[in-house]
Amino acid sequence: MAGLIDGLSWLALLGGVFFVIVGGVGLLRLPDFYTRLHAAGITDTMGAGLILLGLMLQGGWTLVSAKLLLILLFLWFTSPTATHALVKAALSDPQNPRPLLHEDAPPSKS
Amino acid sequence: MLHALSLWLICFGLWLLLSGFFDNSLLLSFGALSCALVVFVAWRVETIDPEEQPLRPRLGPQLLWYWPWLLWQVVLANVDVVKRILDPKLPIAPMLITLKPSQRSDLGRVIYANSITLTPGTVTTSLSGDSLEVHALTREGADDLLAGDMDRRVAGLERGTP
Amino acid sequence: MFAATACGILACMVLAMARALMGPTVYDRIMAVNAFGTKTVLIIAVLGFMSGRPDFMDIALVYALINFIGTIAVLKFIRYGDMGWPRNVPDEPDDL
Known part of the structure; x- marks a missing residue:
C-alpha cells in the first residue's frame, strides 16, 4: 500500500513537471501575448495541481497536506483573476498590439 | 455584525489550520485577539463584504457536483x-x-467567467x-463555449439545481 | 526524486525568465514574472520536502498570496501611474 502511494506520488510529480515544462515551452513558442496566456494557464492549473498532489501524497494525512491543499486552492482561485486582470489591462492599453486573430471566427451568439 | 462574526470565525479557523496549536491556551487567545484586530481593521476600512457570506452560503452542495466536472474539463x-503546443x-x-x-446574479457570472479562464x-x-x-x-474551444454546456451548469449551480 | 522535480521546475523558470527578458510588450513581462512566481511557490514546496522541513509550506503559502497581490499592484501602477485610488479616471466598476 505504501509502495503504491509512493509510486502514484512520483507519477504525479513527474506529470506535473512535464506540464510545467510544456507551459514554459509554450510561453516561448506561441506567437503573441494573448496566446501565451493560455500556456501560462497550463502551468497554473495542471502543473501546480499535479506537483502539489504528488507532495500531498508524500505528506499523508497531516497538517502539511492541509497547507498544500490551501496553497492549491489559493493558486486556483487567484490565477484566473490575475490572468483576467492582465488581459483586460492589455486590451485597454492603446499602445499594446491587438491580438492576432484567425479569419474564420464562428458567429457570436446573440 | 453577523458579517464581522463570520469573518472572525473564518480568520480564526485559518489561524488554527496554519499555526497547528490546538492545546496551548495562551497562544490560542493571542490568535483570537489578532483575528479580532484583523476584523477591526477590516471594519475601519469598510471592507467587510456585505455581498456573500460564508455563514449563509447561497451556493450549497451543488458546488460539490460542479467542481469535479470543472476539474475534468480543465x-x-x-x-x-x-x-497543440508540442505539435511542430x-x-x-x-x-x-x-x-x-x-x-x-453577479456571483454566477463571475463563477462562469473564472471557470472559463481557469480552463486553458x-x-x-x-x-x-x-x-x-x-x-x-x-x-474547438470556442465552439465548446458557444455550445453552452458550462453556461447551463453554472446557471443550474446558481438556481440550486445540478 | 524530489531533486529531479526541482530541476524540472528550475528549467521551466529559466524559460519564463527568458520570456521576461525578451517579452516585446510590458504585459508579456508581467505575465512571465507571474508564471515565475507560481513556479517559485512550487519549488519552495518541493524544497521543503527535500530537506525535510515542512515549515517551508507556510513560506510557499505566503509567496502564493504575495505573487497575486504583486501582479495586481504592478498592473494597477501601469494603468493609473499611482498605487492609490485612481482619482483621475471616472469610476469603472468592472475594472481590474
Whole structure:
C-alpha cells in the first residue's frame, strides 16, 4: 500500500513537471501575448495541481497536506483573476498590439 | 455584525489550520485577539463584504457536483493545449468571441467567467453587463463555449439545481 | 526524486525568465514574472520536502498570496501611474 502511494506520488510529480515544462515551452513558442496566456494557464492549473498532489501524497494525512491543499486552492482561485486582470489591462492599453486573430471566427451568439 | 462574526470565525479557523496549536491556551487567545484586530481593521476600512457570506452560503452542495466536472474539463483542455503546443506545426487559431451568459446574479457570472479562464485555451477578456468576451486559442474551444454546456451548469449551480 | 522535480521546475523558470527578458510588450513581462512566481511557490514546496522541513509550506503559502497581490499592484501602477485610488479616471466598476 505504501509502495503504491509512493509510486502514484512520483507519477504525479513527474506529470506535473512535464506540464510545467510544456507551459514554459509554450510561453516561448506561441506567437503573441494573448496566446501565451493560455500556456501560462497550463502551468497554473495542471502543473501546480499535479506537483502539489504528488507532495500531498508524500505528506499523508497531516497538517502539511492541509497547507498544500490551501496553497492549491489559493493558486486556483487567484490565477484566473490575475490572468483576467492582465488581459483586460492589455486590451485597454492603446499602445499594446491587438491580438492576432484567425479569419474564420464562428458567429457570436446573440 | 453577523458579517464581522463570520469573518472572525473564518480568520480564526485559518489561524488554527496554519499555526497547528490546538492545546496551548495562551497562544490560542493571542490568535483570537489578532483575528479580532484583523476584523477591526477590516471594519475601519469598510471592507467587510456585505455581498456573500460564508455563514449563509447561497451556493450549497451543488458546488460539490460542479467542481469535479470543472476539474475534468480543465484536465481535458490541458491535454488538448499541450498537444497543440508540442505539435511542430503549431495548429492554433486564436479568435475573440462574445457570449451571452444566462446567469442572473453577479456571483454566477463571475463563477462562469473564472471557470472559463481557469480552463486553458480560453480566457475571459471582458465581462460587462450581460455580455462576456472570450479569447479562445482554438476553434474547438470556442465552439465548446458557444455550445453552452458550462453556461447551463453554472446557471443550474446558481438556481440550486445540478 | 524530489531533486529531479526541482530541476524540472528550475528549467521551466529559466524559460519564463527568458520570456521576461525578451517579452516585446510590458504585459508579456508581467505575465512571465507571474508564471515565475507560481513556479517559485512550487519549488519552495518541493524544497521543503527535500530537506525535510515542512515549515517551508507556510513560506510557499505566503509567496502564493504575495505573487497575486504583486501582479495586481504592478498592473494597477501601469494603468493609473499611482498605487492609490485612481482619482483621475471616472469610476469603472468592472475594472481590474
